[in-house]
Amino acid sequence: MNLRKFGSLALAGALSFSLVACSNDSGSSDASGSDQKLSLKVGTTEAGSKAWDVIEDEAKKNGLDLDVVDFSDYTTPNKALAEGTIDANAFQHLKFLAGYNVGENQHLVPVASTYIVPLSLFWKGHDNIDGIEGETVAIPNDPSNQGRAINVLVGAGLLTLKEEGLITPTPADIDEAKSKVKVNPLAAEQTPVAYGEGKPAIINNNFLGRAGIQASSAAYKDDPNSEAAEPYINVIAAREDDANSEALKKFIEIYQTPEVEKAQAEDTDGTSVPVRRPASELQAILDKLEAAEKDGK
The missing domain is CATH 3.40.190.10 (Periplasmic binding protein-like II)
Known part of the structure; x- marks a missing residue:
């Protein structure tokens, strides 16, 4: 099968674009072992947007100690994630992530979809x-x-x-x-x-x-819902070993709230389209894109 083609892959899930030093206690209990205190360090290139203001406010309300690190370029967030200085990032679409993984021989994974902006x-x-x-x-x-x-x-x-x-x-x-x-x-x-x-x-x-x-x-x-648009779904990415952390799950839950969706719409002049596709299907799309990237297609 020509890897330049989407073919007939049945995909249900997926198109943009935060950091405390990563530590082993992210998502763990506090010293007393009683109340669970979750913390997460996330990288983005859009920390000054309305959406991220809402995300930080919602994190406080929901007991997530969120440290947002703003990057001024599109190269560093993935490098920081791969090196373990952040826990996750949210700034890129699947095609960009595929290019990074192949070019740097990494295996960062999409853990949630966020939105897509039609071209x-x-x-x-x-x-x-x-x-x-x-x-x-x-x-x-x-x-x-x-x-x-x-x-x-x-x-x-x-x-x-x-x-x-x-x-x-x-x-x-x-x-x-x-x-x-x-x-x-x-x-x-x-x-x-x-x-x-x-x-x-x-x-x-x-x-x-x-x-x-x-x-x-x-x-x-x-059409943001078309198969051809799937590479451009924006995602939250993490290291594979941390993909199921409780802190990350809480962050995803916050990111996908109606309050954040509304702020994103304001940031994009009403053009952003929320996308909710399972991580397994996002990974399937990423695998396809990485295969094509390796073939230079």
């Missing part, structure tokens, strides 16, 4: 894709988003690939003769510029606000 096509003055045939669509050219952007256009019926079901297609995989549009890969921060010039563009959420573009004005967006 959207914007076209100034248009609220749908009628009449877009023949246009050139600007897409982000970074490895994390280019393949997804191409698959968004495939899902919209605008592009045809030479081979169906590719997880991370590149422009070279596009069958131009059978496609209705062309693509112009640009640095992600340049896609809003193309939009401003009247060209259709696929734009990452984090660039919308800076460009004054409303997420609700998208002409098309991918």
